[in-house]
Amino acid sequence: MSRSPVVSVLRSAVIAVAAMSTAVAVAACGGGGKPSSAASSQPSSGASPSAAASPAAAAPPGIVAVTSGGALVTMNSSTGVVEQTLVPSGVTGDEVSVGPSGQVFFAVQNGCTSTIEEVPEGGGSAAVIATGSVPAVSPDGSKLAYASQPTLTVGCVPSTPDLTTLYQVKIRTLSSGATISLPPVPASQDSGLPEPVFHLSWAADSRHLAVSIGAVEDNEGYGVTLVDTAQAQYFLTGAGVVSVPVTGNPTPQQSYLREGVYMPDGDLFVSRACCGGIPPQNTSRLMWEVTTSGVLVHQVAIGFANLDHTSLDVSPDGQWLLYLAGDDLYVSQGGATPKELTTGLIAAAWE
Secondary structure (H helix, E strand, C coil), X not given: CCCCHHHHHHHHHHHHHHHHCCCCCCCCCCCCCCCCCCCCCCCECCCCHHHHCCCCCCCCCCEEEEECCCCEEEECCCCCCEEEEEECCCEEEEEEEECCCCEEEEEEEECCEEEEEEEECCCCCCEEEEECEEEEECCCXXXXXXXXXXXXXXXXXXXXXXXXXXXXXXXXXXXXXXXXXXXXXXXXXXXXXXXXXXXXXXXXXXXXXXXEECCCCCHHHCEEEEEECCCCCCCCCCCCEEECCCXXXXXXXXXXXXXXXECCCCCEEEEEEECCCCCCCCCEEEEEEECCCCCEEEEEEECCCCCCEEEEEECCCCCEEEEEECCEEEEEECCCCCEEEEECEEEEEEC
């Protein structure tokens, strides 16, 4: 479809404002607010045997989260009670990441600039690492992936007519600070349209990276690519890059992956939504475990069609899943039906 550059910039600005809002993030995904009182207050699972089983009781790992007020906190993952405030304000979503050494990486918005910072999960002073957003530290703690992209709020929109070149995924070696940059596509394939990065997730090998891409004008722009960071030169196309297809029902041709993260076994935990197009009309939200080819392995939950499902994370042992439905935090053990833990969040991750 033909897209005006002006329309694209304005659309992107709307998306960026929504992402930083403390309200429920439902822009560009249709619907808003909680399900009606007639709807279930809990997501339902599918008919998968593993979902029907009752997993043995075990304490989940701790959770680090960002509140709708921008505070970075640790919380009890059994009760949802905040245990410690690490940063009182200014932190953005939808991603926060905890390394194996206990360092918490997060993003802070300062005017038109977003910076990546780190703080010990036990508390202490925060240190600035780089300019960027949506940080994800590798499982071995050696590398930090993050997005370098412009802030498209009023007064911050760059004057350049081609915004695509301003969107990059960066991989930083934490010990040396050496950083590589991956643009979306080669200059010869540049469409002139932005490719916002909304979430990043490392595979257990600390080499492959799942990149969740945002929509510019409609839900058809969402998707997940798997990037071999030792080989790829771009994050959307080329050698070392695979796009995860949407399979299954309903309507795979019009459905899209809102977000996807790696599981320790190499499969993916994804938020699958239907349907794309203009205007967006979301009629389903499915929380699935899929292969890297998009094939359904297990349905974790049937989510709420009128709420955005984001900030997905998997515990290092793969036994615990979490995600946000709007600003409500849901937790699943062993792929069983998720339960609402708390509300008022814009990001969450396992410690």
